[in-house]
Amino acid sequence: MTTDQNNPISEVQAQNKNGSPAEIYDEMFVPTFFGRFTGLTLKAAGVDYGHSVIDVGCGTGALAVAATNRVGPEGKVAGLDPNEEMLARARVKDVPVDWYHGPAEQLPFEDESFDSVVSQFALMYFEDKPKALQEMHRVLKPGGKLAALVPDAIDRSPGFSVATELLHRLFGEEIVRGMREPFKDGDPDYLRKVCDEAGLQNAEIISATGAGRFNAPADFMKVEGSCAWTLGGLLSEEQLNLLYEESNQAFKPFQQDDGSITINTPCLIIQAVRS
Numbered sequence: 001m002t003t004d005q006n007n008p009i010s011e012v013q014a015q016n017k018n019g020s021p022a023e024i025y026d027e028m029f030v031p032t033f034f035g036r037f038t039g040l041t042l043k044a045a046g047v048d049y050g051h052s053v054i055d056v057g058c059g060t061g062a063l064a065v066a067a068t069n070r071v072g073p074e075g076k077v078a079g080l081d082p083n084e085e086m087l088a089r090a091r092v093k094d095v096p097v098d099w100y101h102g103p104a105e106q107l108p109f110e111d112e113s114f115d116s117v118v119s120q121f122a123l124m125y126f127e128d129k130p131k132a133l134q135e136m137h138r139v140l141k142p143g144g145k146l147a148a149l150v151p152d153a154i155d156r157s158p159g160f161s162v163a164t165e166l167l168h169r170l171f172g173e174e175i176v177r178g179m180r181e182p183f184k185d186g187d188p189d190y191l192r193k194v195c196d197e198a199g200l201q202n203a204e205i206i207s208a209t210g211a212g213r214f215n216a217p218a219d220f221m222k223v224e225g226s227c228a229w230t231l232g233g234l235l236s237e238e239q240l241n242l243l244y245e246e247s248n249q250a251f252k253p254f255q256q257d258d259g260s261i262t263i264n265t266p267c268l269i270i271q272a273v274r275s
């Protein structure tokens with residue numbers, strides 16, 4: 001895919017097919033961002049050939065689908081999410097995954113059902129995190145591992161810090177709040193406290209960095225602007241075009257030789273083994 005950086009309407013914007021927010025999430029956010037972290041999460045949970053795996057807060061299934069490639073035909077993968085729209089999008093995929101509707105706090109599985117429990121970019125939205133972690137631990141087989149990835153603090157994420165500064169400068173504090181929200185659990189002490197409350201005695205909080213990749217400096221914000229759940233639901237067409245214009249300059253420091261930009265994103269992963 002090529003991108004003409006001088007053209008204010010890039011291919012990213014042209015690709016926005018007016019689908020449902022979940023379809024747009026799957027087509028725009030997963031390839032550029034969320035789908036690029038699956039290797040980190042699966043590695044942290046030690047997911048391997050033949051394993052049974054549950055992806056908690058699976059959304060449209062990026063992590064569950066990646067897990068099917070690791071576990072192969074001998075393995076078994078399930079995905080669970082409380083959002084029916086996200087699940088509807090996951091269900092149209094021709095993949096060997098069993099999809100379940102429901103929250104992490106109440107997993108519809110017997111004790112000791114899975115070799116691995118994985119979750120990415122979801123725990124920060126769970127209403128009762130200790131209860132959810134207890135449930136994720138309960139369904140693990142003895143010796144099984146859980147890994148739950150959340151973004152580290154926004155101050156340690158240069159690309160998102162530039163994004164919030166830009167949004168603040170152009171549109172004020174109200175607009176920036178939503179951009180900061182997913183980073184709110186990015187504190188190892190806080191996550192340790194949640195693990196203690198859940199009774200996960202051997203939990204560790206590890207750091208790992210993944211990266212979003214966008215075809216041109218403005219495309220990072222064009223993806224955010226494509227969806228009603230993110231900036232697309234907050235800013236007018238005129239405001240979005242101003243944001244995209246300003247983005248060309250703001251994200252230039254993240255540009256690679258091929259014109260694309262890389263948004264390195266430090267994450268924290270709760271890792272625990274069922275004894």
Ligand SMILES: C[S@@+](CC[C@H](N)C(=O)[O-])C[C@H]1O[C@@H](n2cnc3c(N)ncnc32)[C@H](O)[C@@H]1O
Pocket residue numbers: 030034035056057058059060061062063080081082083086102103104105119120121122123125126127
């Ligand atoms: C940013 S999406 C991440 C989706 C997916 N893990 C990925 O990597 O693309 C966050 C997901 O967390 C889900 N979620 C929110 N609250 C939840 C809960 N209590 N239990 C399980 N999932 C939840 C949302 O429905 C949403 O699909």
